[in-house]
Amino acid sequence: xxxxxxxxxxxxxxxxxxxxxxxxxxxxxxxxxxxxxxxxxxxxxxxxxxxxxxxxxxxxxxxxxxxxxxxxxxxxxxxxxxxxxxxxxxxxxxxxxxxxxxxxxxxxxxxxxxxxxxxxxxxxxxxxxxxxxxxxxxxxxxxxxxxxxxxxxxxxxxxxxxxxxxxxxxxxxxxxxxxxx
Numbered sequence: 001x002x003x004x005x006x007x008x009x010x011x012x013x014x015x016x017x018x019x020x021x022x023x024x025x026x027x028x029x030x031x032x033x034x035x036x037x038x039x040x041x042x043x044x045x046x047x048x049x050x051x052x053x054x055x056x057x058x059x060x061x062x063x064x065x066x067x068x069x070x071x072x073x074x075x076x077x078x079x080x081x082x083x084x085x086x087x088x089x090x091x092x093x094x095x096x097x098x099x100x101x102x103x104x105x106x107x108x109x110x111x112x113x114x115x116x117x118x119x120x121x122x123x124x125x126x127x128x129x130x131x132x133x134x135x136x137x138x139x140x141x142x143x144x145x146x147x148x149x150x151x152x153x154x155x156x157x158x159x160x161x162x163x164x165x166x167x168x169x170x171x172x173x174x175x176x177x178x179x180x181x
Contacts, residue, residue, distance in 0.1 A: 020107055025167065030174030034100040035093045041171040043097060046090040047161070051154055053083035054124060058147040061139050070136050076143065077128075077135035084124050091121060097171060102179045104170055109163040116157035123150050 033041030057079040064072035094117065097104060104110035127146040131138040164170045 020109070020168075025169055028169055028174070028176040030169030030172035031101055031103055031176050031178050032173060033093075033097050033171040035096045039173055041097075043090060043093040043171065044165075046086065046093055047158075050083045050085075050087035050090055051158065053079045053086060054120070054147070054154060055151045057083060057127075058144075058151045061144045061147045064139050065144060073136040073139045076139060076147070077131050080124060080128050080131065084121070084128060087117075087121050087124060091117060100178075101170060103168065104164065107164065107168055109160045109168065110170075113157050113160040113164060116153050116160065120150050120153040120157065123153070 032039060033043060035042045057076045060072045060076040060079060064070075064076065094114070098110060098114055123146050127143060127150065130142055130146070165172060169176065
């Protein structure tokens with residue numbers, strides 16, 4: 001008997017204990033998103049832009065810090081605006097799945113993904129508020145610090161989102177039970 005069979009979990013050995021892993025999910029067909037068009041989930045489509053915009057704001061903040069050209073501070077401001085608007089749309093679709101699919105709420109990854117994204121959005125609102133009257137002078141140091149925090153939170157949250165999709169088979173094309181496993 002192999003190590004995986006002895007543990008009766010997914011076929012991936014040595015998964016750290018803080019990751020929930022269940023062999024029933026591995027064999028399950030998965031749960032479709034509750035917010036989809038012709039079966040294609042909307043949340044994964046919508047998250048691309050806020051992630052790109054908010055990580056882009058970190059990069060433009062860093063370039064402003066290095067070269068001092070005000071173009072980069074203004075670019076950061078507008079990337080944060082776009083990231084916030086896109087993030088709110090992505091948050092709405094993600095929240096609907098969180099509330100409508102019990103399997104999401106039963107997993108640590110679901111809660112972590114939600115809390116990290118809420119924290120990233122709140123910090124994005126703060127970052128925008130700090131820059132509102134003068135997007136140039138607000139970049140250093142606090143704008144840059146907040147941008148680093150937001151990008152870091154998005155990276156960790158994205159990892160948990162991947163756990164939901166790839167390990168727990170949530171928001172995939174399938175006809176599994178939303179409550180089980």
